[in-house]
Amino acid sequence: GAVVSQHPSRVICKSGTSVKIECRSLDFQATTMFWYRQFPKKSLMLMATSNEGSKATYEQGVEKDKFLINHASLTLSTLTVTSAHPEDSSFYICSARNSGRAYNEQFFGPGTRLTVL
Amino acid sequence: GESVGLHLPTLSVQEGDNSIINCAYSNSASDYFIWYKQESGKGPQFIIDIRSNMDKRQGQRVTVLLNKTVKHLSLQIAATQPGDSAVYFCAAPMGPRYSSASKIIFGSGTRLSIRP
Numbered sequence: 220g221a222v223v224s225q226h227p228s229r230v231i232c233k234s235g236t237s238v239k240i241e242c243r244s245l246d247f248q249a250t251t252m253f254w255y256r257q258f259p260k261k262s263l264m265l266m267a268t269s270n271e272g273s274k275a276t277y278e279q280g281v282e283k284d285k286f287l288i289n290h291a292s293l294t295l296s297t298l299t300v301t302s303a304h305p306e307d308s309s310f311y312i313c314s315a316r317n318s319g320r321a322y323n324e325q326f327f328g329p330g331t332r333l334t335v336l
Numbered sequence: 337g338e339s340v341g342l343h344l345p346t347l348s349v350q351e352g353d354n355s356i357i358n359c360a361y362s363n364s365a366s367d368y369f370i371w372y373k374q375e376s377g378k379g380p381q382f383i384i385d386i387r388s389n390m391d392k393r394q395g396q397r398v399t400v401l402l403n404k405t406v407k408h409l410s411l412q413i414a415a416t417q418p419g420d421s422a423v424y425f426c427a428a429p430m431g432p433r434y435s436s437a438s439k440i441i442f443g444s445g446t447r448l449s450i451r452p
Binding site: 253255260261263268310312325327329332 | 440
């Protein structure tokens with residue numbers, strides 16, 4: 220149980236295009252999901268908290284118009300990188316909090332490798 | 337500001353030896369800590385956690401020690417195997433307890449490499 224999936228696992232796009240990444244909780248409901256990004260050999264940096272049915276909460280320094288988050292159901296959150304540029308190339312990881320379990324129990328997805336040419 | 341997970345960046349151990357990965361935190365109010373393992377190209381994997389009312393917790397081949405006095409915790413891996421090669425992060429929830437606003441913040445991590 221407690222599986223989180225991400226799609227796609229890898230994506231390569233041209234500069235200026237938008238890319239959508241999906242995060243799904245497969246066997247539990249998640250009112251809250253989180254989006255992290257990770258640069259090579261660096262730690263995970265929290266970008267935003269995605270709340271089902273409401274607006275996402277972004278961390279300081281993260282452009283909300285650049286990284287659009289939608290959490291339309293209890294099992295799906297999407298992150299759209301708009302007008303992507305090479306500096307947006309990174310490893311994007313989502314996590315989901317099980318609504319029925321302890322507040323601090325989060326399950327992580329396998330990550331999405333974004334490369335912007 | 338608050339920080340968690342000030343690690344040494346790398347650790348190299350002989351296969352079969354025990355590994356000890358250290359982590360420090362700054363917020364004395366932190367009451368819950370988690371260790372994650374991240375293999376190359378994958379998401380973090382939960383290893384073990386510990387609450388502040390405990391000094392030690394053991395899992396399968398892993399032990400976490402918490403010293404609240406000096407705000408330090410460690411992850412010990414017994415009989416290290418090649419499959420233990422990964423980056424290890426300690427992390428802690430930040431924000432209001434028992435709240436959807438609580439979020440997990442990661443430290444910088446330690447890359448564990450195994451010598452044959």
